[in-house]
Amino acid sequence: MDLAALGDCLGTSSCLIFQTVGGLKIGLLMFLVASGLTLIFGVLGVINFAHGSFYMLGAYLAWQTMALTDNFYLAVLAAALGVGLFGVLFERGFMSRVYRGDVLVQILLCYAFILILDDLVIIVWGEEFLSSLGIPDAFHRPPLFVGGAIVPVFHLFIIGFSTLVAVALWLFMTRTKWGKITRAAEQNPLMVSALGINTSLLFAGIFALGSLLAGLGGALAASERSISSGMGFSVVLESFIVTVIGGMGSIGGAFVAALLIGMTRSFGAIGFPLFTDGLMFVLMCLVLVLRPQGLMGRSGG
Amino acid sequence: MKHETFLKDVAIGIGVVLLLALLFQVITDPGIHDLIIKTCIFGLFALSLNLLVGYLGLVAFGHATGFATGAYVFGLLMQTGTWTIPAAMGVAVVAAAALAAVIGAFCIRAREIYFAFLTLAFQMILYSAIISFVSLTGGDQGLMGGYPKPPFLGIDLSRPFDYYLFVCGVTVICVILLRQVIQSPFGYALRMIRDNHERSYFLGIQVKLYQWIAFVIASALAAVSGVMMSLFVTGAFPNFAYWSMSAEPLFMILLGGMQTFLGPLLGAFILQLLNDLVTEHTRYYGLVLGLVILFFILGLRRGLLDVVWDKVSDRRRKAGTVRPASPVTGDAEARERS
Amino acid sequence: MLKLENVHKAFGGVIAVDHVTLDFAPGSLSAIIGPNGAGKTTLFNLISGRIKPDGGRVVLDGEDIAGVHATEIVRRGIGRAFQVASIFPTLTVSEALTGAVLSHRRRTLTLAGRFHRSGLDERVSEIMTLTGLEAQADTLSANLSHGDQKLLDIALAIALEPKLLLLDEPTAGMGPDERWLMIERVQALWRTGGMTLIFIEHDMDIVFKIAQTIRVLKYGAVLAEGPPAAIRENPEVIEAYLGAPAEETAS
Numbered sequence: 001m002d003l004a005a006l007g008d009c010l011g012t013s014s015c016l017i018f019q020t021v022g023g024l025k026i027g028l029l030m031f032l033v034a035s036g037l038t039l040i041f042g043v044l045g046v047i048n049f050a051h052g053s054f055y056m057l058g059a060y061l062a063w064q065t066m067a068l069t070d071n072f073y074l075a076v077l078a079a080a081l082g083v084g085l086f087g088v089l090f091e092r093g094f095m096s097r098v099y100r101g102d103v104l105v106q107i108l109l110c111y112a113f114i115l116i117l118d119d120l121v122i123i124v125w126g127e128e129f130l131s132s133l134g135i136p137d138a139f140h141r142p143p144l145f146v147g148g149a150i151v152p153v154f155h156l157f158i159i160g161f162s163t164l165v166a167v168a169l170w171l172f173m174t175r176t177k178w179g180k181i182t183r184a185a186e187q188n189p190l191m192v193s194a195l196g197i198n199t200s201l202l203f204a205g206i207f208a209l210g211s212l213l214a215g216l217g218g219a220l221a222a223s224e225r226s227i228s229s230g231m232g233f234s235v236v237l238e239s240f241i242v243t244v245i246g247g248m249g250s251i252g253g254a255f256v257a258a259l260l261i262g263m264t265r266s267f268g269a270i271g272f273p274l275f276t277d278g279l280m281f282v283l284m285c286l287v288l289v290l291r292p293q294g295l296m297g298r299s300g301g
Numbered sequence: 302m303k304h305e306t307f308l309k310d311v312a313i314g315i316g317v318v319l320l321l322a323l324l325f326q327v328i329t330d331p332g333i334h335d336l337i338i339k340t341c342i343f344g345l346f347a348l349s350l351n352l353l354v355g356y357l358g359l360v361a362f363g364h365a366t367g368f369a370t371g372a373y374v375f376g377l378l379m380q381t382g383t384w385t386i387p388a389a390m391g392v393a394v395v396a397a398a399a400l401a402a403v404i405g406a407f408c409i410r411a412r413e414i415y416f417a418f419l420t421l422a423f424q425m426i427l428y429s430a431i432i433s434f435v436s437l438t439g440g441d442q443g444l445m446g447g448y449p450k451p452p453f454l455g456i457d458l459s460r461p462f463d464y465y466l467f468v469c470g471v472t473v474i475c476v477i478l479l480r481q482v483i484q485s486p487f488g489y490a491l492r493m494i495r496d497n498h499e500r501s502y503f504l505g506i507q508v509k510l511y512q513w514i515a516f517v518i519a520s521a522l523a524a525v526s527g528v529m530m531s532l533f534v535t536g537a538f539p540n541f542a543y544w545s546m547s548a549e550p551l552f553m554i555l556l557g558g559m560q561t562f563l564g565p566l567l568g569a570f571i572l573q574l575l576n577d578l579v580t581e582h583t584r585y586y587g588l589v590l591g592l593v594i595l596f597f598i599l600g601l602r603r604g605l606l607d608v609v610w611d612k613v614s615d616r617r618r619k620a621g622t623v624r625p626a627s628p629v630t631g632d633a634e635a636r637e638r639s
Numbered sequence: 640m641l642k643l644e645n646v647h648k649a650f651g652g653v654i655a656v657d658h659v660t661l662d663f664a665p666g667s668l669s670a671i672i673g674p675n676g677a678g679k680t681t682l683f684n685l686i687s688g689r690i691k692p693d694g695g696r697v698v699l700d701g702e703d704i705a706g707v708h709a710t711e712i713v714r715r716g717i718g719r720a721f722q723v724a725s726i727f728p729t730l731t732v733s734e735a736l737t738g739a740v741l742s743h744r745r746r747t748l749t750l751a752g753r754f755h756r757s758g759l760d761e762r763v764s765e766i767m768t769l770t771g772l773e774a775q776a777d778t779l780s781a782n783l784s785h786g787d788q789k790l791l792d793i794a795l796a797i798a799l800e801p802k803l804l805l806l807d808e809p810t811a812g813m814g815p816d817e818r819w820l821m822i823e824r825v826q827a828l829w830r831t832g833g834m835t836l837i838f839i840e841h842d843m844d845i846v847f848k849i850a851q852t853i854r855v856l857k858y859g860a861v862l863a864e865g866p867p868a869a870i871r872e873n874p875e876v877i878e879a880y881l882g883a884p885a886e887e888t889a890s
Binding site: 106116233 | 407413415417419422425429433434552586597
């Protein structure tokens, strides 16, 4: 624990700005992945425990596309769409068979996919860690200096892009027909099917969107982190914690919670370098005690 | 349930331990000994989890918390060199039960899948604590350097036969205790809660209290298996607290069958066997295990002993000598009929 | 024995129970009737502690039990059965009743294995005889006929030896013959048990035949109360409810 360092950082604008930008980046990337998890949970009532593996798959697909085309944007796009497609296959082929089963079967199905995907990526791409995608050429430029803090331009891009996705998601949920149906399905799935809406299509669509977000998050994260089998597990747990803090099924809650966790991680790394993971859990426990339904969750969920 | 049943269980238990002792002398292959030891350790681990999953309908995904706490507390006490094995074991189990009492108080409020993942989140707190507090736990290296195993009551656990018999004996005792719990009035209440918790409230059963007690009991038994595991490796490793450690017993339960009391034990045995066989031939153990799991949940849809049990009771039902099904079913199909 | 004083409950903006004041005499047998959505089941939920009232008092033998937890209310002597039989699918009839009797005797926290069986089996078979379930003792609850499931639900409540028994449409979903069989059983239980019984019922023939007192609810409020003869003559009731009995009894 190093509270003095944390105090110093909060007192200097350069450190404050640097850590805030870092926290925003971590938080928004986390939001991309967690919103997928919470979206699927909200509508389908299942937690896709293999969500982290989808994230991993996104990173590998992005790496592969990058290796073939050397185009970062294409790589991210291919990863998002590829994982979205994989999500549909997973939902139609496997998950949809166990909606009526109990929680045990759902967990084990996801467990099986985690094991299989972790080994499959090793078979295809080898056991060695793959290096990160690297940032696109357009962002190979000197960083900005804001209030004495170094702010990499690429981080601003990630922050801006993720925010854009969040806004698009929000617009989709509130302004489009399918978004409204989705929110109705969260409230009352029976009513939606009674209205003659094809729930199979809706479920597959939601799974596709949720998976796409995981793949997108994985691809963007891979721009700066190395890629390896098993990289997804900590991600699914973080996403779950974001979901708990924000409130199950609440996209807005996930947004707030992800930013909160991003900041906790960023500043916690200075104050409690050994216990940044622990801080996240402490935050979760606090929410559970003080507000069990999460920051923006409906009560009784 | 009745006194005679308990005596019968004890008699069978003694018989099993004697048989296993004989087996040790007849078959000298240490690989087989290890297989039996691990089956006992993980079998007890899975059986204790099945108290929650099968008999209470609570899918706990953080069962390794008890296991790891037992192993680490025991290992740390033994490393001081001043503790006897029974005393350290007792403290380890009590510590795990106390931790479960706190975690349970948080998690029991949540329902179903939310409960499952909350227990997992708490387990991962323990995991990151073990990784972080290197000075105490050895971090990702685990508790290294071994510890002395002072003999007690003439039992010297540093001797393979003594350790083997100790594990078999402790497992049998715990299994008998677990069976007592399941067949006690408390066990009745658990099954009622599993079947219909709403109705249980209106019969005066404080559902959450019962769930909490069962959670603590299950965790204490998991700690016993953790202690035995610590003795096996003379230490403790952070992977004891890793998430896969909680996923495996869930699969053991499904594999062996949750309707049948000893199903999870069979599941532990098969999984151990599978582990030995597969790792011999391929390094892609996860791939194979994943496919096996898929086969069981999408193909067979039930555990092995459940299949056998249904076949047997089917035949006996045709003969008119048995009631329609096991009283202790925990599968979704049975619940859907409600 | 049971008094409701100004009990009020709204869900969101919808008033389910509107300042209801009712008094149930000890040992009485009364019916609650009213069109669908009149707040009958909500009233039961408020009495049995499934939900808390927004206002008012629920007084059982002089004690306010409004807001007390359901399990505690059970301990104070209120048992209930549900509109849709609420049973334990994977337990046999005798197992479920054994559990209920054990709970009533506060033995369900006993972990030590041995049952205190004194009189347990006797009590269970007594309840099965009372409810006419003895032939089904070893049948899995899930495999019972609809009528027997309803009976088991009532038997579970009986096992608690309640002072006050709430039955939510005991004859729901039954054919005419089965209905009368059921209601005769209920009447017999009430006579032998010496308890206060309140039941919700749609079948007017049954209500007027067996109830001592009838309460009519409409839009969550008490429209009328009194003996069957008076209710039959009450113009408001005739207009509001009996005027169109065909739809209601059909549902």
